[in-house]
Amino acid sequence: MKLFKRTPIAWLQLSHRPLRLAAALAGVGFANVLVFFQLGLSGGLYDSQKRPIQQFNGSLAVIPRRYTNFGEPAGFPRSRLLQVLGFQGVRGVSPLRLGKLQWLNPDTRESTQALVMGVDPSNPALRLPELTAQRSSLQLQGGVLFDKASKDSAGPVRSRLEQGQAFSTELNGQRTSVNGLFQLGLTFAADINLITSTSNFQGLFPERDPDEIQIGVVQLEPGADASDVQSRLNQVLGPSLQVLSVDELQLREVEHWKRNTSFGLIFGLGVLVGFSVGGIVVYQILFSEVGEHISEYATMKAMGYSDRFVVSIIIQESVILASLAFLPSLIVSALLYRVLMQATGLLVVMSFSRAALVFTMTLLLCSGSGWLATSKLRQLDPADVF
Amino acid sequence: MMPESAPLIEISNLNHWFGDGDQRKQVLRSINLTVQPGEITILLGPSGSGKTTLLTMVGGLRSAQDGSLRIFNEELRETSTTNLTKLRRKVGFIFQAHNLMPYLNAQQNVRLGLEVVPEWLDRGQAAMNERCNEVLRQVGLGERIEYYPAKLSGGQKQRVAIARALAGSPQLLLADEPTAALDKESGRDVVDLFRNLARDNKTAIVMVTHDNKILDIADRIVKLEQGSLVE
Numbered sequence: 001m002k003l004f005k006r007t008p009i010a011w012l013q014l015s016h017r018p019l020r021l022a023a024a025l026a027g028v029g030f031a032n033v034l035v036f037f038q039l040g041l042s043g044g045l046y047d048s049q050k051r052p053i054q055q056f057n058g059s060l061a062v063i064p065r066r067y068t069n070f071g072e073p074a075g076f077p078r079s080r081l082l083q084v085l086g087f088q089g090v091r092g093v094s095p096l097r098l099g100k101l102q103w104l105n106p107d108t109r110e111s112t113q114a115l116v117m118g119v120d121p122s123n124p125a126l127r128l129p130e131l132t133a134q135r136s137s138l139q140l141q142g143g144v145l146f147d148k149a150s151k152d153s154a155g156p157v158r159s160r161l162e163q164g165q166a167f168s169t170e171l172n173g174q175r176t177s178v179n180g181l182f183q184l185g186l187t188f189a190a191d192i193n194l195i196t197s198t199s200n201f202q203g204l205f206p207e208r209d210p211d212e213i214q215i216g217v218v219q220l221e222p223g224a225d226a227s228d229v230q231s232r233l234n235q236v237l238g239p240s241l242q243v244l245s246v247d248e249l250q251l252r253e254v255e256h257w258k259r260n261t262s263f264g265l266i267f268g269l270g271v272l273v274g275f276s277v278g279g280i281v282v283y284q285i286l287f288s289e290v291g292e293h294i295s296e297y298a299t300m301k302a303m304g305y306s307d308r309f310v311v312s313i314i315i316q317e318s319v320i321l322a323s324l325a326f327l328p329s330l331i332v333s334a335l336l337y338r339v340l341m342q343a344t345g346l347l348v349v350m351s352f353s354r355a356a357l358v359f360t361m362t363l364l365l366c367s368g369s370g371w372l373a374t375s376k377l378r379q380l381d382p383a384d385v386f
Numbered sequence: 387m388m389p390e391s392a393p394l395i396e397i398s399n400l401n402h403w404f405g406d407g408d409q410r411k412q413v414l415r416s417i418n419l420t421v422q423p424g425e426i427t428i429l430l431g432p433s434g435s436g437k438t439t440l441l442t443m444v445g446g447l448r449s450a451q452d453g454s455l456r457i458f459n460e461e462l463r464e465t466s467t468t469n470l471t472k473l474r475r476k477v478g479f480i481f482q483a484h485n486l487m488p489y490l491n492a493q494q495n496v497r498l499g500l501e502v503v504p505e506w507l508d509r510g511q512a513a514m515n516e517r518c519n520e521v522l523r524q525v526g527l528g529e530r531i532e533y534y535p536a537k538l539s540g541g542q543k544q545r546v547a548i549a550r551a552l553a554g555s556p557q558l559l560l561a562d563e564p565t566a567a568l569d570k571e572s573g574r575d576v577v578d579l580f581r582n583l584a585r586d587n588k589t590a591i592v593m594v595t596h597d598n599k600i601l602d603i604a605d606r607i608v609k610l611e612q613g614s615l616v617e
């Protein structure tokens with residue numbers, strides 16, 4: 001390889017001025033962190049919408065045709081779900097009832113929207129460990145379990161329960177006690193999540209038909225082909241219902257919120273700003289690098305180095321800057337994500353694909369800036385310097 | 387390779403102007419000059435007479451406007467940029483200003499002169515470093531191999547630049563006042579190097595100088611006066 005025989009001019013030039021190199025790396029790294037921050041927040045907002053569905057105790061979900069999102073589901077008769085039982089490949093079904101109520105903070109008399117999930121205590125549609133552990137609390141008459149991630153406007157529910165005290169309030173005008181806690185995480189649907197038993201759910205929503213459910217979670221026999229069962233169920237259940245895999249339902253939830261909110265655009269702009277900052281930093285650094293060394297580049301041309309070679313030195317420098325800045329900014333961003341997750345309760349996690357995306361983008365952007373910075377070099381006539 | 391007798395430089399009726407319109411000023415007037423391999427030509431002339439201009443044109447750094455300029459049997463007026471770049475690799479050029487890379491040490495600076503020659507690059511790092519050190523020793527800088535230009539005196543920098551031009555043993559060496567920054571002794575050493583190169587390697591050398599003490603190495607002395615060549 002000729003590359004390894006050559007003097008590493010690009011690196012020597014960059015490292016000859018360590019302070020400037022550090023400043024350049026800090027600039028590019030800062031831009032990366034900015035981009036990661038924006039992607040983390042917007043990704044977190046949308047990924048968080050998946051959380052209840054991620055906890056479904058099964059691999060398929062039956063929903064009505066008119067389903068839009070988890071917070072506003074239409075209902076269908078439980079008997080329709082029971083039709084699925086005994087179907088080849090199906091091991092069982094769990095109905096999930098969903099509804100929204102006003103929760104009254106007894107201290108402030110402030111009310112907050114709460115999402116109530118009604119599950120069958122002996123066969124819950126959600127896989128939360130707290131449900132099995134607190135099955136008897138779940139069955140207590142007139143009680144609910146409370147999501148620790150709910151907004152503080154709900155009142156000091158969590159602290160009271162953790163101190164072993166009771167907490168009760170009014171839900172839809174009915175006296176309700178909180179009998180336990182669970183950890184799920186909020187969605188756009190409501191600021192409080194509650195889980196209760198089927199019979200308590202009926203008590204909270206007396207106007208509803210007791211047979212009406214919102215989602216049917218289907219468990220499959222071990223070894224059953226999920227997509228095969230899905231398509232057969234879709235045929236049998238007819239046009240009023242649809243059967244989705246749990247993954248599809250998660251995607252659909254994310255899609256719904258992407259369509260109906262403008263976070264994508266807002267954070268997209270932020271990402272653009274971040275990348276621009278990185279590009280401008282690299283351009284500035286390399287542009288002045290070119291300007292300072294112009295007569296030396298002319299000398300190289302005079303010695304017989306081609307335009308391409310001379311330009312490639314600058315491109316190499318931009319790639320070095322992008323690469324060296326990446327790892328530290330990845331580490332800082334991962335730490336930042338942990339802080340963000342604690343502060344916002346959103347699901348903010350670093351994914352390989354996001355890291356790869358940001359790295360590729362920085363690399364492209366930096367080399368683009370490098371290319372722009374070489375305009376002087378490409379026009380450079382060696383004779384003009386002597 | 388070209389036949390032994392073919393001249394390395396052939397200039398006929400070369401004219402050159404700088405500027406446009408009213409500013410247009412002729413700096414070279416119907417220059418004729420032929421240089422054979424192994425021949426040392428010294429170019430004299432007052433400041434501003436066009437010596438550097440002529441030298442940069444011969445080295446393929448400045449394109450010819452009028453007349454004919456051939457080096458290595460190729461007409462520079464008609465050749466492509468790519469070919470021009472390739473021709474420059476066969477020419478050792480010592481510039482009036484040293485033009486060293488400040489971020490490279492003496493050895494690395496000399497290596498730039500070697501790496502541009504494909505045959506040298508193929509021989510690998512060790513061989514190239516060996517050669518660089520040898521040439522640096524020849525110009526009296528054996529002790530300064532790892533010094534950066536900022537830590538070298540003017541004359542030492544000039545000698546690194548000379549080593550850079552000599553490292554690849556070019557067939558054509560163009561030197562623009564190479565001994566200007568040197569004392570009598572190191573100037574003499576450099577001139578001896580030139581003479582050996584011309585004798586052993588059949589290198590054609592064109593050298594601009596104001597230094598009367600080194601005129602003795604010339605096979606021929608030509609003089610530029612207001613753009614015209616007088617023998």
Ligand SMILES: Nc1ncnc2c1ncn2[C@@H]1O[C@H](COP(=O)(O)OP(=O)(O)OP(=O)(O)O)[C@@H](O)[C@H]1O
Pocket residue numbers: 384404405413431432433434435436437438439440482
């Ligand atoms: N790039 C240029 N544009 C316009 N005029 C130029 C340019 N380069 C040189 N000249 C002019 O051409 C003339 C010859 O310049 P040149 O550099 O060849 O002189 P020289 O003989 O090398 O002088 P010196 O001994 O001082 O180095 C000078 O009058 C100079 O002003």
Ligand SMILES: [Mg+2]
Pocket residue numbers: 437438439482562
């Ligand atoms: Mg000159």
